[in-house]
Amino acid sequence: MNTLREMRECGQLCDALIKCDGGEFQVHRAIMSACSPYFRALFTNSMNDDDNRTQRDYVIPGVDAEMLAIIIEFAYTRICCITESTVQRLLAAADQLNIMGVVRECCDFINDRIDATNCFSIRSFARAYFCKGLERRAHSYIMKNFPEIAERNDEYLELSTDELHELIDSDELNVRNEEICFLAIVRWIDHDAEARKQYIAKLLGTVRLGLLDANYFVEKVKCHPYVKDNEDCRTLVIETIKFLYDLGLSLQDGKEDKESESVLIESPLAKPRVPHEIMFAIGGWSGGSPTNLLEAYDTRADRWVKVDTVDEIGPRAYHGSVVLDKRIYIIGGFDGVEYFNSVRVFDPANKTYQEVAPMNSRRCYVSVAQVDNYIYAMGGFDGHSRLNTAERYNPTTNQWSIIAPMHYQRSDACATVMGNKIYMTGGFNGQECLLTSEYYDPETETWTVIAPMRNRRSGVSCIAYHNCLYVLGGFNGISRMCTVERWSPQTNSWTSVPDMYTPRSNFAVEIIDDMIFVVGGFNGVTTIYHVECYDEAANEWYEATDMSVFRSALSVCVVNDLPNVYDYIHKDREKLVDEKVKLNRATPRSP
Numbered sequence: 114m115n116t117l118r119e120m121r122e123c124g125q126l127c128d129a130l131i132k133c134d135g136g137e138f139q140v141h142r143a144i145m146s147a148c149s150p151y152f153r154a155l156f157t158n159s160m161n162d163d164d165n166r167t168q169r170d171y172v173i174p175g176v177d178a179e180m181l182a183i184i185i186e187f188a189y190t191r192i193c194c195i196t197e198s199t200v201q202r203l204l205a206a207a208d209q210l211n212i213m214g215v216v217r218e219c220c221d222f223i224n225d226r227i228d229a230t231n232c233f234s235i236r237s238f239a240r241a242y243f244c245k246g247l248e249r250r251a252h253s254y255i256m257k258n259f260p261e262i263a264e265r266n267d268e269y270l271e272l273s274t275d276e277l278h279e280l281i282d283s284d285e286l287n288v289r290n291e292e293i294c295f296l297a298i299v300r301w302i303d304h305d306a307e308a309r310k311q312y313i314a315k316l317l318g319t320v321r322l323g324l325l326d327a328n329y330f331v332e333k334v335k336c337h338p339y340v341k342d343n344e345d346c347r348t349l350v351i352e353t354i355k356f357l358y359d360l361g362l363s364l365q366d367g368k369e370d371k372e373s374e375s376v377l378i379e380s381p382l383a384k385p386r387v388p389h390e391i392m393f394a395i396g397g398w399s400g401g402s403p404t405n406l407l408e409a410y411d412t413r414a415d416r417w418v419k420v421d422t423v424d425e426i427g428p429r430a431y432h433g434s435v436v437l438d439k440r441i442y443i444i445g446g447f448d449g450v451e452y453f454n455s456v457r458v459f460d461p462a463n464k465t466y467q468e469v470a471p472m473n474s475r476r477c478y479v480s481v482a483q484v485d486n487y488i489y490a491m492g493g494f495d496g497h498s499r500l501n502t503a504e505r506y507n508p509t510t511n512q513w514s515i516i517a518p519m520h521y522q523r524s525d526a527c528a529t530v531m532g533n534k535i536y537m538t539g540g541f542n543g544q545e546c547l548l549t550s551e552y553y554d555p556e557t558e559t560w561t562v563i564a565p566m567r568n569r570r571s572g573v574s575c576i577a578y579h580n581c582l583y584v585l586g587g588f589n590g591i592s593r594m595c596t597v598e599r600w601s602p603q604t605n606s607w608t609s610v611p612d613m614y615t616p617r618s619n620f621a622v623e624i625i626d627d628m629i630f631v632v633g634g635f636n637g638v639t640t641i642y643h644v645e646c647y648d649e650a651a652n653e654w655y656e657a658t659d660m661s662v663f664r665s666a667l668s669v670c671v672v673n674d675l676p677n678v679y680d681y682i683h684k685d686r687e688k689l690v691d692e693k694v695k696l697n698r699a700t701p702r703s704p
Contacts, residue, residue: 135179136181184203216244220239230268283386393407393672394660396667398665402428411682419661428448431479434670461672461677470506475496487508489553503517525619529582538573538584546587586618615634616637
């Protein structure tokens, strides 16, 4: 091909001259025909026609010389020179000439540049040229990042009423709460209020009003001028008020009016949307022995779903888990007899397990993290000693390699990643619970000690959240704690955060829906299944639905955008309100 390219540039053995607006190019018919059905038809049809058998010049309408030069270069080299200033014109020309290789490269180029400011125009562009893959990716980006887009994207304001209705009505719209949808509608109407406020009733019907806080609905939605002044909204407002009123009575007073219950059960006002991220709870210690139970948390429905697929190799506890390429790596641990150096990988898309290379050391009470597509395993207990060693896994080579050791021996510690650095907090060194913390920088391959925590913590959890390091719970050598403290990298100092409701050690922590979730653990008396979450904006903890089984020494991790997300969400979504009411009535109330 390089030789043919050189021959084309020298005009040797070229048998066609392609002319376009602004230029002409000598080419070999066979090369261009192999690259494009368009050129193959153009050249072969003329050769089959006796009147045009000797034709050598061909005019290509609607394509400028710059784009045709790039396309011809691709035909000879399979290299496509794409820039942000040429990609749209190039894709249009490649689509016209049926050069699907260039179309794909243009789509990939655009796909890598989808962001909150251009996603709608890219989706429209993809639709215009029937680039279904690019259209799906742009649409998925819109659905996943809708809160940010609705707040600051100017293209969003130019959507038609039907486009906005279809968007907000979708079950797959990724919103933490329905207030976001209502405010997005108001922003869209505000852009041209006189022309658009007439559509408020149609658009308000796409909001899951039954999921709104009752006070918010009455004070912000019902009383909003667009809603209050529109007669068509009256019926929807009355239905929502009745729904929220009946729900409040059912939850607070145990009301058992059959007519009200029917309204609650059948109403579409409170059907939760489909989450874009699923939190998995893996293994742990339950009922005096380890378990291999796998549960998935549906954050929109606030429900745990039992996953039927379990690891046939057996249960494990005191392990770590990380997510890489939508697969869950389950690292180290203990089954009551054996201390593991093995690593199991669960693929939630295919629901399969496989084993990868084992670690160099056995590690129970291990701390794990993932940075730049490498997995790190640090500290732990090998059955004899508390470890300060650490190692790194390369999934490309399927190999573990030793990295610099920590300053302290740590088992039952916790690791998290912030600013591309791995932070290790607390733990147990075989003699005492630790209050020290340190971080590893993969670029310099060194560990650095930071300011000590205010409390000694073993069986601790830590998480990076809003550019700070949060350390939660644990055992201080005397009791299980519910205290939380936060470290700021700017000041290298620790400050207190509101306590959790439940003291716990050996529990799991993750970020989902921009909140810190803590799951399970041991409260000093018994293993628990309680789940709670912290919202920094409100600076408060909230109770979430408990797991189906009590367990400690588990791990949790979050997987985004699973293709089979419906396999891991609560099935009877329309009946969730009914479940909530029945659960509330079955729960004993304090006098």
